[in-house]
Structures are given as structure tokens and as C-alpha cells.
Amino acid sequence: MRNLPEPDQFAWRKSSRSQASGECIEVAGGVGGVRDSKNVGGPVLMVGTTGLRALVAELKGGGPGQ
DSSP, X not given: OOOOOOGGGSOOEEOTTOOTTOXXXXXXXXXXXXXXXXXXXXXXXXXXXXHXXXXXXXXXXXXXXX
16 A cells, blocks of 8 residues: 555645535645545545546436446
8 A cells, every 4th residue: 555645735736627515526636646636635536537537428428337
């Protein structure tokens, strides 16, 4: 297991398609982190870069079973 920096040290990115309502997530692509953009100090889901790519591809395809 790698030692990762604290989540506040990650380079977080929010989608350019996010709405003004703030209903979106942010990703830290180099480490595979995912967080709620409305709660940046809250929990972070670490999925790894391979898992993050798979999640994004699935979502772009319309979700599970689409």
C-alpha cells in the first residue's frame, strides 16, 4: 500500500459540466480520489486510478447495465 498525502494536498478537479446547484463530485485523478464537492472536508473515496477510469467509463455509458 502506498503512503498518500492528505486529501487537502491532492489536485482536485470538478467537472466543467457541474451545475450551479453544486450537485457534483470532484476527482483527484493521479491518486483516484473522489469526494463530494459540497463537503470538501468530508470523507474521500479512494478507488485507485484503474477503478476511477472504469467508474467514469461506466457513468459516461449511462450507468450499470446500459
